[in-house]
Amino acid sequence: MKRAPSEPRSALNNKDTSAQTQRLQILTLLREKQSVNTPEFRDFGIMAPAPRIFELREEGYRIKKILETYQDRTGKIHYGVARYYLSSNTELEYQCEEM
Numbered sequence: 001m002k003r004a005p006s007e008p009r010s011a012l013n014n015k016d017t018s019a020q021t022q023r024l025q026i027l028t029l030l031r032e033k034q035s036v037n038t039p040e041f042r043d044f045g046i047m048a049p050a051p052r053i054f055e056l057r058e059e060g061y062r063i064k065k066i067l068e069t070y071q072d073r074t075g076k077i078h079y080g081v082a083r084y085y086l087s088s089n090t091e092l093e094y095q096c097e098e099m
Helices: 008-013 019-033 038-043 049-058 090-098
Strands: 035-037 063-071 077-086
Touching: 008 019, 019 035, 019 038, 019 049, 019 077, 035 038, 038 049, 038 077, 049 063, 049 077
Parallel strands: none
Antiparallel strands: 035 077, 063 077
16 A cells, blocks of 8 residues: 655655755654664765754754764775764663763
């Protein structure tokens, strides 16, 4: 059964690259996946998530960030890669405070 256009998953299928669409896509991903890092956002066509995250924070969303080590598909190691999550996810927030 197909989803109605107003449902969140349709935001991820939208080919529009406007800032408004990207903000909606970021919120959808964070809600569906609990946390998303920068390369994962890029897999969904959001090439620079940091400015959109900043705008969402300005709108009142409590989005937290931790830095992690990430190994890309070529095997290269990247340090300090941002992973974002909505702070309403208390389990993740607790884990970050322990780090």
